[in-house]
Amino acid sequence: MASLYKMRISDLSGIGAKRAALFNKLGIYSVGDLLNFYPRSYEDWNSVTKIENLESGGVFCIRAVLGTQIVNSRTGGGRIISKGTVYDDTGTLQIIFFNNKYISSMLKSGKEYYFYGKVTADYNIGQMISPTFSLVSEGAVIRPAYKQTAGLPSKTTANAVRQALSLLPKEIKDPLPEQVRRTFGLCGLKQALNDIHFPADSNALDNARRRLVTEELVVLNLGMRSLREHSRGESGIKINKDFSTDFEKLLPFEFTRAQKRVVEECVADLTQKIAPMNRLVQGDVGSGKTAVAASVCYTVIKNGFQAAFMAPTEILARQHYHTFCKLFESADINVALLTGALKESEKKKIRAQLACGEIDLIIGTHALITDKTEFKNLGLAVTDEQHRFGVAQRAKLLGKGENPHLLVMSATPIPRTLGLIVFGDLDISIIDELPPFRKPVKTMLINELKHKRAYEFIKNEISKGRQAYIVCPLVEEGELDNVASAEEYAAELMLREFSNIPVGIVHGRMKPSEKEEVMNKFSAGEYSLLVATTVIEVGVDVPNATVMMIENAERFGLSQLHQLRGRVGRGGEQSYCILVSNKESPETKQRLEVMCSTNDGFKIADEDLRMRGPGDFFGERQHGLPQMSIADFADTKSLELSQKVADYIMFVYKNLCNDELRLLKNEVDRLFMHGGQNSLN
Secondary structure, three states: OOOOOOEEHHOOOOOOHHHHHHHHHOOOOOOHHOOOOOOOOOEEEEOHHHHHHHHOOOOEEEEEEOOOEEEEEOOOOOEEEEEEOOOOOOOEEEEEEOOOOHHHHOOOOOEEEEEEEEEEEEEEEEEEEEEEEEEEOOOOEEEEOOOEOOOHHHHHHHHHHHHEEEEEEEEOOOOOHHHHHHHOOOOOOOHHHHHHHOOOOHHHHHHHHHHHHHHHHHHHHHHHHHHHHHHOOOOOOOOOOOOHHHHOOOOOOOOOHHHHHHHHHHHHHHHHOOOEEEEEEOOOOOOOHHHHHHHHHHHHHHHHHEEEEEEOOOHHHHHHHHHHHHHHHOOOOOOEEEEOOHHHHHHHHHHHHHHHHOOOEEEEEEEOOOOOOOOOEEEEEEEEEEEHOOHHHHHHHHOOOOOOEEEEOOOOOOHHHHHHHHHOOOOEEOOOOOOOOOOOOOEEEEOOOHHHHHHHHHHHHHHOOEEEEEEEOOOOOOOOOHHHHHHHHHHHHHHHOOOOOOEEEEEEOHHHHHHHHHHHHOOOOOOOEEOOOOOOOOOOOOEEEEEEEEOOOHHHHHHHHHHHHHHOOOOOOOEEEEEOOOOOOOHHHHHHHHHHHOOOHHHHHHHHHHHHHHHHOOOOOOOOOOOOOOOOOOOOHHHHHHHHHHHHHHHHOOOOOOHHHHHHHHHHHHHOOOOOOOOOO
């Protein structure tokens, strides 16, 4: 039988070209795609509620008799409204349908049905609006609800899925070998597909979901491992000598034990391995990742190679440039800056110097990975704030040399299990210690009624010669509305509460030169207060700033709030973070209270993942991972199980080339390269 991935969706009965186009809009082109189009939710018709116990606003399933025949009427606008009354032994309920001229022939008075829908109340009369229904004689089931598009209701998709399931052979080849399924108590693929779409009960659904989620995460896990092991081969960069001790003599402070350990791990990669270094350095805000990266750059440069340091924003790139220039001013290392904002003549000159080897260390933004940028002998590529760069972007930077070493840094703490999946192609080093002079930032949650007191607190800190940030409300950095709100807010502060205090403003729509000018003035102390959007989220380093006030804090994820908070507490003085939110919901308060209870970024990351899922860590698909069909990165139990299964597979079968793993390898290929053959045949 031909693969169901080669069978078009239009080959199913009742699906012509017009309906096939609607399925295509949902990303369904083949019968195989349809079988992997899992329900977004389920209607549990096994759980029946008596009419007297219904609550307005809730979604319920009732078992009731249609007492009166459905009556159709028309509104002034020509819409059809159909009404009827149903009853059980506890009460009556009105059912209402809109624009369904066939409903009166579909429901018969005196017959007993299951009705499932949302309950409302109109003039104290209970109503169920447009419920789904079936005869009681057909039995109570858990019904799938699929993502819909106009003209393609969930019921139509369900009927098509039934057809697709009927095309499966009696036995289908399973990507997970029987030994693996037996060891971890996972059901077979055919059983899982049937039960994920049409489960007999909640146990069947749970077992199906466990199997399919585990398989999807195992495929992702093995694929990321494969990238790490095979994607880069042997490095053309030979690092013979460790210069990290010489580098430490340049520092005005001493490395922590954690920084020393991570530098040693990086140097071991550089000097002892045949393959190039492929390492993530992960550390909390202020843990000293940049200094670690600088040490690795120093060793590579002193061995005769160039280093590139790519930052996600213009502000951060310029800040790193100034930091490295100061650090290496007596080390005979030529540092340059390359960003999109430079004049074309300046970029041309820097690129020429880079190509002939006059520049040892280049700091920049995405300008580093354009086709025009060439290196003489790139030995090390560093990317800062890894969650903002996809796999493809860092691969493009690596393509500028002969398999150079790679160091990626992230101040966004990611729970260990998730990190093993997301950064499965990288070795991971963690800086788990802060410099001894850094004091924990005291964090408090207030509502707008306490604004005045907060402003007085900020003015008091400024009167002591310190500085402060206020982060404005925003939805998405760079939107015009946010610019207006930031500028208007700053103007109000300058006219009222802070009329005698120099206030600067910085936001994403300003020109890079304008942002740099404001940031330089703030760093130099010319501005005591900086009103900003999240353009200051990463990397901005002003040790004299001791207060961070964040408006509408509920709009941010905890990880982002933690990043913002990290802009203060960088000097020796006690620092403070004030979260402002008027939201009274228990969930919001619980989330924000986490920020008040700990400065530990990894604890915050665990809570963020549990409450909001992985979006906060990666933004909109910036992590470069393949799209998941059913797995949820917030499900830590499934992540841990998939890790165990992947470890077991590699222990038992050694590698994916084992014949018993042929179908699993095809799944890995299909997920990462959209190729390979699927097992549904």
